[in-house]
Amino acid sequence: MIDFLTYIFIFTIPILLILLVNLRRRKKLRYSHFLLKDIKARSVKQSLLREFQLYYDVLFDLALAVIISLFLSDLIASYLNKNAVCIDGSYSMVRGLEDERPIDRAAELLIEGDGLPEKYDLFLLAFDEKKGESRLQKINRYKKKVTGKTLAHSLIKNFFFFNIDKGRLRELKERGYDRVVFLTDSNLNNAVDVDIEILKVHPSESPFFYPVWVDYDYANSLFKVTFNDYLGSEKQVEVARYDFTERDFLPLQGEDYSIEKKKDRFFSVYIPDEGPYLFSSRTMSFCLSLKRPVTRAKTIGSVSRIIANTLPNLEAVEENPDLFLLDKTISSHPASPHPVFTGTYEEREPLSDHGNEKLIVSLLHEEEDNTPYLQPPELTLGRLSITEIPSDFTEVAKGLDRAQMVSITPSTISDRNLPLIYLSHTYKEAGIYGYSLKRKAELIFKSKTTLLYADKQSKGGIIYRPLILSPEEVYPSMNLSPPSLYTESNSPKSLLSKQRPSPVLFSLLCALYILKCVLFLYFHSSLFKARKGGV
Amino acid sequence: MAEIDPECNAIARLFSQRSVRSQSPVMIRSKNPIFKKSGTSFDLKSIREYQLFDDLRKIDWRLYGRTERFFIKEFYQEENERIFLLIDSSASVKVFDLSYYTTFIASLAYLFLKLRFSVSLISFTNRLEKMTLNLKESKNISYVLQFLDELHFRGSTGIVPVLKTVKTKYQPGTVFLFSDLFDPEVKPVKTFKNFFMIHFFKPISDITGDFGDVEIEDEETGKRILLPFNALTRDILVSREKEFLKRFPEDQKNYHYFLVQEDFPRIPFYWKILEILHD
Numbered sequence: 001m002i003d004f005l006t007y008i009f010i011f012t013i014p015i016l017l018i019l020l021v022n023l024r025r026r027k028k029l030r031y032s033h034f035l036l037k038d039i040k041a042r043s044v045k046q047s048l049l050r051e052f053q054l055y056y057d058v059l060f061d062l063a064l065a066v067i068i069s070l071f072l073s074d075l076i077a078s079y080l081n082k083n084a085v086c087i088d089g090s091y092s093m094v095r096g097l098e099d100e101r102p103i104d105r106a107a108e109l110l111i112e113g114d115g116l117p118e119k120y121d122l123f124l125l126a127f128d129e130k131k132g133e134s135r136l137q138k139i140n141r142y143k144k145k146v147t148g149k150t151l152a153h154s155l156i157k158n159f160f161f162f163n164i165d166k167g168r169l170r171e172l173k174e175r176g177y178d179r180v181v182f183l184t185d186s187n188l189n190n191a192v193d194v195d196i197e198i199l200k201v202h203p204s205e206s207p208f209f210y211p212v213w214v215d216y217d218y219a220n221s222l223f224k225v226t227f228n229d230y231l232g233s234e235k236q237v238e239v240a241r242y243d244f245t246e247r248d249f250l251p252l253q254g255e256d257y258s259i260e261k262k263k264d265r266f267f268s269v270y271i272p273d274e275g276p277y278l279f280s281s282r283t284m285s286f287c288l289s290l291k292r293p294v295t296r297a298k299t300i301g302s303v304s305r306i307i308a309n310t311l312p313n314l315e316a317v318e319e320n321p322d323l324f325l326l327d328k329t330i331s332s333h334p335a336s337p338h339p340v341f342t343g344t345y346e347e348r349e350p351l352s353d354h355g356n357e358k359l360i361v362s363l364l365h366e367e368e369d370n371t372p373y374l375q376p377p378e379l380t381l382g383r384l385s386i387t388e389i390p391s392d393f394t395e396v397a398k399g400l401d402r403a404q405m406v407s408i409t410p411s412t413i414s415d416r417n418l419p420l421i422y423l424s425h426t427y428k429e430a431g432i433y434g435y436s437l438k439r440k441a442e443l444i445f446k447s448k449t450t451l452l453y454a455d456k457q458s459k460g461g462i463i464y465r466p467l468i469l470s471p472e473e474v475y476p477s478m479n480l481s482p483p484s485l486y487t488e489s490n491s492p493k494s495l496l497s498k499q500r501p502s503p504v505l506f507s508l509l510c511a512l513y514i515l516k517c518v519l520f521l522y523f524h525s526s527l528f529k530a531r532k533g534g535v
Numbered sequence: 536m537a538e539i540d541p542e543c544n545a546i547a548r549l550f551s552q553r554s555v556r557s558q559s560p561v562m563i564r565s566k567n568p569i570f571k572k573s574g575t576s577f578d579l580k581s582i583r584e585y586q587l588f589d590d591l592r593k594i595d596w597r598l599y600g601r602t603e604r605f606f607i608k609e610f611y612q613e614e615n616e617r618i619f620l621l622i623d624s625s626a627s628v629k630v631f632d633l634s635y636y637t638t639f640i641a642s643l644a645y646l647f648l649k650l651r652f653s654v655s656l657i658s659f660t661n662r663l664e665k666m667t668l669n670l671k672e673s674k675n676i677s678y679v680l681q682f683l684d685e686l687h688f689r690g691s692t693g694i695v696p697v698l699k700t701v702k703t704k705y706q707p708g709t710v711f712l713f714s715d716l717f718d719p720e721v722k723p724v725k726t727f728k729n730f731f732m733i734h735f736f737k738p739i740s741d742i743t744g745d746f747g748d749v750e751i752e753d754e755e756t757g758k759r760i761l762l763p764f765n766a767l768t769r770d771i772l773v774s775r776e777k778e779f780l781k782r783f784p785e786d787q788k789n790y791h792y793f794l795v796q797e798d799f800p801r802i803p804f805y806w807k808i809l810e811i812l813h814d
Contacts, residue, residue: 025747026749027744027747027750027764031630031739031742032627032630032715033753033756033758034718034719035772035776036751036760036772050762050763053763054761522767523763523767
């Protein structure tokens, strides 16, 4: 409202000046009112018409000023359009010292209302412990908090700030919110494909670590848990293993695990045994259930049997397999009339300098185009995976260009540089046309990787929480260069963008101006004949 | 300041030189012989010899006794009416050029005095304001000028009651009414033997100029009205002015109407007035 009043004040000044000049320049005559007496003894309608003729230009100018002011101040949008303000519920918002956390700054921003719509629904995008997924939660009741401190305190107390799927911001648009402002300390990095305004608060500068990746090194039989490190937090990390007899986490000794500092802001913890582990620092703890990823596979064909026996992550079973391994020569399974797929590979090649490994993903499909495809990390819950190529993602696959075709032959199987074979989907699912990518990703997630969960326990036991990683966390952890679209500057800035003038507004302004011109012509042109008693 | 048109002297002189045989106006008191008709007054007009068509009763027997010839004595007709100039001095008249207005009246009065009419001037608003009666000589034109210069244009116009008062009080025969006629009740008057309605009229569009908003003050009432003077308003006012002017028809018996506007030719008008009076 203050913005509107400011704009209308600014726009009214020239209009009033013009009116004042016109009043000063108005001719003053002396003439008998004898011929004007019926104008004086006019009806209300005639009186209004005469006043309109006198001041119609001012009225139109004021109307234009009001409309433009309403638009610039977003007053109409705040009353007519549905606006939403969403708070980032990721862990980074609550880390740091009290009163210096991003959530404190975001709460202050909410109380002050700077850069926010006049009216809005308040949401929190946070991890829902019960449902095990990120969820938008309407928290309008928290708008009644009078101070930022109480608001931030209430949010931290009642919600779980852990890790979120920012892509769910799209749901706000789908719910019909015209303007969505996301209060966050990080970037969206194209996590959503709809128009979201970002109001960025300064990120915390306190030490911070965060689990981003869990992998199993089959060569050394070690779990490799990679954390995002910030300001040297790896020095503060302590590891504890859950003891089922003691029913508690017991700290591991230094020789039972090792920490390796990596490039950028990552460090890895190497642990040899399976089981629930607690990784804690002074600010945050994470509980990870590490389980050696073994996939139960039913083999059909001699080559497939060799693969299953050779690869450490495969276990040959006869019943209830997680997936089927088929030889290339077998076009279909006896149980299914439809030919499905042959197999997919991830080839590991040593790098020259640092001895790190590079994953090369390839897909072999005998019926369709054998173009390899690397699925975007955000669709695979942070893991690289392979899949068939949906037509929509063909360009993505070509753009990444990290694939290599490998034929299934005894020679390739004997190649020791081919330690991993992941199958994208089971036989049954492969027979279904139109499966969803997410389902496949979940399948891989459940069959191969460890489950992540926080160090919170409810009455029902441990609550599992799958960890969803952001691309900028995944790519460095894989020692890959993130694509340019993920390398956005992290400098604090407001990405608020003003609304563009809508066609409706433009049409309204044009219509008013044209009407004003028509009235001018009507009043001043002799082409229009006067109506009797029209003054 | 009132002045007299310089042509008035010439007009009076030329009109005086018209043939004495032409018929003099009836009922007009004037010492100029051309406007006098033979009658029964004691004002001797001429003595001439008896003609066959003369009435025997008009023979002056005293002259016959002294000269033994028949002579006829002719006398001017007895006259008792005067020219009244009724001058509207209401505030609405100020819309005109007042010097034009007073010069117009002064010139006409001068002509009448020069031609030896008896002239009375009466200014009025909605009542009689000021008067100067029975001026008879051209040398009295100074009184006329002084009268006009001392006019104060104020008050509202009320023509009908003024005419009634004048008729009742002075019973004039010939009346000249100088006014803008902004009186809703005014209409052609035929109760006088000769009534000249000199209508001073200035269209409102002549003073508003170009289009624009105008604030019009009525000095008679002191009220003001704000008018959007555009084509629409102008057309409406023009139509109303036409309706207003239609209320005053052209010349009729004993009634003469003259519309005086800015470019009105005064000299022909003077002559025409004299012609009408003479006929």
